[in-house]
Amino acid sequence: MTDPALLRSRMIDELTAGGFLDPGWREAFLAVPRHAFIPDVVWQEQRRDLVPFHRAEDPDRWLRQAYAPHQALITQVDDGYPVGPGLIGDRISSSASQPNVVALMLAALEVTPGMRVCEIGTGTGYNTALLAQHLGADHVTTIEVDAAVATQARRALSATGYGAVTVITGDGAHGYPPHAPYDRILSTAAVQQVPSAWVAQTRPGGRVLTPWGTPYLNGALLSLTVGEDGTARGHLVDNVAFMWLRDQRIPLIWVRDCVYDENKAMVSHTDIHPGRVTDDYHAALAIGLMVPGCEYRLCRAQDDSGEYTMWFLHPPSRSWASIGYIPNTDTYEVNQLGPRHLWDEVETAYTRWVQAGSPTADQWQFTITPGGQRVELPATTPQEECLIVGDAFDDGKAALPA
Template sequence: MGAYDTETDALAAAARAALVREIDAEGAWAQDPVWREAFAAVPRHVFVPYYYVCGPRGYERRWGESPDPGARERWVRGAYADVPLATRLRDGELVSSSSQPSLMARMLVALEVEDGDRILEVGAGTGYNAALLAFRLGDDDLVTTIDLEPEITESARRHLEAAGFHPAVATGDGARGVPERAPFDRIVATCELPTVPRAWLAQCRPGARILTPLATGLLALTVRDAAHGEGRFLPTAAYFVPLRGEGRPEPEGVSLAGLPGRARDQETFRFLLALTRATLDPLEAYALWEREGMPERERYGVTVGGEHAWAWLDEPEGPYAWPLP
């Protein structure tokens, strides 16, 4: 379970129990309480032997093997705070993180995992989410996790082994899936994507569920067959590190000049902007948002049909539809 001293392990157990109580109080897993057992059992600190916190001089590292007992205590308490943790930086830019545990809990419940499901996780991160899935399913071989960076997958594999889990860990472009491990009953992404990769549908069984961050929201898609899937966004906002891979350009900034201040500050408007950034300019998006009564995320959905994918408001064949890549 890790090479930490008895005092650190005891502190971690108490902090983990407190985190579970906090998430429990929010009702995050009320619809599927089995996840409470997973979060109570899987030690998050083993998956974040170090992480970075933003301080007055930029990012500062917290480290589990620091010689300073006070620093070790800050590290372990931070590991069980209900916040995302920056775990890998490159030239000052965040390239990998451990997601906020309560958001992870909501996503895992929304994934609607059933006993015996084969699951693909896109975005291995620290390996913590794959461990939660493996614990829930009770079978390492049902879980596959993939990341583009060999250093990320190698460290995730080490963390998983230290915690006693051995799912399949693959290195590659997550948008291409892992065909040799297919078919999947569930796919969950822990990184932001511009669209739903067609390869995922082809690697799913009919009736499979895909949960992926898209445009600052969480899309829950049901797969009909290898070329068709459809679903709506959950009410939850979600911000993730973008998926990196071949041919994926950096998103361009959107100018909010000329928009009323109340729109610029509204989560639901910023979601609409992100969802339609390739087809609507901000003033057009604002006019639609006002006209339709400032719609919440769950009124939007996505359809993937053959070579085409589009986002929509209220109905897939309704008047409001925007092409996705």
């Protein structure tokens, strides 16, 4: 049987060598036994299915996974009620985040002794334990929406000596007012729209750190500082992908469920390679901001022709578009149908992004007030207008046909 302490020390060496672990957090990573927070059943992705793996099947492998520095472990699927035959799941609903991502987010949090932190998305409780080890358990409040996940985390925290952490079962979007104000709010679930309660419960000068994204691109880390006037301002500081906060989830949708009446589609052509609007991280971020609610999927041809179709979908308005990619060609056929002309919107957004000088993700400025979220790209010259996105969050309702 492999020694957990040895695995832990190897994980820490790798995190350090990779530049993920801030030296100030090393002691906490050494002290907290990660395997004590991992449930006996974890889930593994096999093609499109999530399949359970039991610790008893291979205890050594289970333990090695617990200390794999770049691997997230899926700890719950389908909110604890997997529906597929043989308990195969569809959607990841809780996980132990990759240790390298945990380390980089804790470094980005910039906490100092004495600070009080509210964590949203307790999950396994591992990140909570690191915070508790670093700041003192009585300085940490954590909120988990799923009662079974919260119970398991409470158990693991008590068993490892961090039982004094306050673990709340509830909707973290509301924060936890009884312990406010906080110096830091750290979310380990992604948002499309930052809940105003997080800003209201952070002291002036304090920070909110949260994964942020759009249906087009889930993959950014937003850092906000709260001002004396109660407004939070900030920008994207890294690239991380997380599961969504429960109320801001995007329904799982198959292309075949969204695409209809293909023979009635409006046909046009474009010389924009579909990869240009999806593969470039900074372009995809800007398009996601400017084309609210749009998602995309790539479907490759079954043969080895290299052909594929890129689908753009907006399920609430029943709008879809597609581009057929054929290698060694310069123009691509576009089909679109529905009240929103999704390809036209994507192409316009991409063109605006290029005309604005292809700004990088960190250049977008975020402002959160009780009235909502505003995202803008400041003008660099007095002649330029800034590119304003307003509230980039699309709940789908505005786009529903009357």
